[in-house]
Amino acid sequence: MTDKAPLRLALIGYGAIAQSLLDLLPQGLAPEVVVLVRRLPDTPRPGCRFVTDAAALVAAAPDLVVECAGHGAVAAYGEQVLAAGIDLVPASVGALACADLHARLRAAAQAAGARLILPSGAIGGLDLLAALSVQGAVEVSYEGIKPPAAWRGTPAEAGVDLAALTEPRLVYEGTARDAARLFPKNSNVVAALALAGPGFDAVSVRLIADPAATGNRHRYHVRAAGCRATVEIESQPSSGNARSSQTTVFSLIHEITAAAEDKARGA
Numbered sequence: 001m002t003d004k005a006p007l008r009l010a011l012i013g014y015g016a017i018a019q020s021l022l023d024l025l026p027q028g029l030a031p032e033v034v035v036l037v038r039r040l041p042d043t044p045r046p047g048c049r050f051v052t053d054a055a056a057l058v059a060a061a062p063d064l065v066v067e068c069a070g071h072g073a074v075a076a077y078g079e080q081v082l083a084a085g086i087d088l089v090p091a092s093v094g095a096l097a098c099a100d101l102h103a104r105l106r107a108a109a110q111a112a113g114a115r116l117i118l119p120s121g122a123i124g125g126l127d128l129l130a131a132l133s134v135q136g137a138v139e140v141s142y143e144g145i146k147p148p149a150a151w152r153g154t155p156a157e158a159g160v161d162l163a164a165l166t167e168p169r170l171v172y173e174g175t176a177r178d179a180a181r182l183f184p185k186n187s188n189v190v191a192a193l194a195l196a197g198p199g200f201d202a203v204s205v206r207l208i209a210d211p212a213a214t215g216n217r218h219r220y221h222v223r224a225a226g227c228r229a230t231v232e233i234e235s236q237p238s239s240g241n242a243r244s245s246q247t248t249v250f251s252l253i254h255e256i257t258a259a260a261e262d263k264a265r266g267a
């Protein structure tokens with residue numbers, strides 16, 4: 001880092017990912033973080049200023065807003081942030097399965113000269129998918145394996161008694177587009193695969209509840225002309241949310257660090 005002005009950072013949401021991110025943010029990178037919450041927390045947090053409406057977040061004129069709240073927050077605040085010329089990193093990339101929202105965010109970013117930066121989130125290998133997609137069609141088959149607790153509150157509960165599982169059980173099979181809509185808190189990774197290049201209809205998805213799983217496992221196979229690849233990632237969950245991998249936090253910190261470096265270089 002240089003001695004130039006530090007990054008002005010804002011977060012949307014103060015759940016498992018946001019709190020872990022704040023715990024791990026390198027010291028001095030962003031001395032005051034503005035955090036948009038629905039309800040002010042009972043305990044203040046040093047280095048954070050909590051606000052409860054998006055206008056106050058925008059008025060703070062952050063260099064970068066990192067969303068870690070959910071699909072609804074991307075839809076509610078994304079355009080407003082980008083239209084104010086502020087770069088946005090949405091953790092909830094699955095919200096962009098809605099083509100209309102994605103188009104509106106891109107238009108707002110372009111009109112205001114802001115960047116919509118898609119993080120890799122809990123997974124990796126997106127550079128390969130992007131490179132292959134330039135050459136032609138790419139097919140991806142993804143399998144996500146998480147402990148039963150990660151599927152609570154999702155459509156998986158309709159057909160499966162999660163608490164009684166003694167062996168792995170398929171809880172969803174279909175396209176990335178439907179997965180992103182039906183499992184908004186578990187399928188941002190498949191949206192990231194789709195948005196890297198192949199598109200939502202070229203990514204097939206299997207989601208599995210496994211009582212023996214100790215972390216979250218993401219495995220995908222890639223088929224393209226002249227290339228086959230397999231990627232497998234196993235990550236501990238973030239503390240506080242069994243369904244959100246800790247790698248997501250690292251990915252967001254990576255984007256924040258890159259933004260701070262850009263600012264220091266005057267880019």
Ligand SMILES: NC(=O)C1=CN([C@@H]2O[C@H](COP(=O)(O)OP(=O)(O)OC[C@H]3O[C@@H](n4cnc5c(N)ncnc54)[C@H](O)[C@@H]3O)[C@@H](O)[C@H]2O)C=CC1
Pocket residue numbers: 012013014015016017018036037038068069070071072073076091092093120121122123184185186188189192238240241243244245248
């Ligand atoms: N890209 C990726 O690989 C991943 C993305 N995610 C995304 O990150 C989101 C957050 O994950 P966690 O922190 O684990 O969830 P969490 O449930 O622990 O925290 C979310 C927080 O955001 C708050 N919130 C929701 N809507 C809000 C709004 N409109 N304004 C302000 N606050 C709002 C909630 O009250 C909650 O405190 C997930 O919903 C998911 O969409 C999660 C894991 C991986």
Ligand SMILES: O=C([O-])CC(=O)C(=O)O
Pocket residue numbers: 122184185186187188189190216243244245246248
């Ligand atoms: O964190 C993970 O393992 C993946 C996840 O929840 C998502 O893609 O929404």
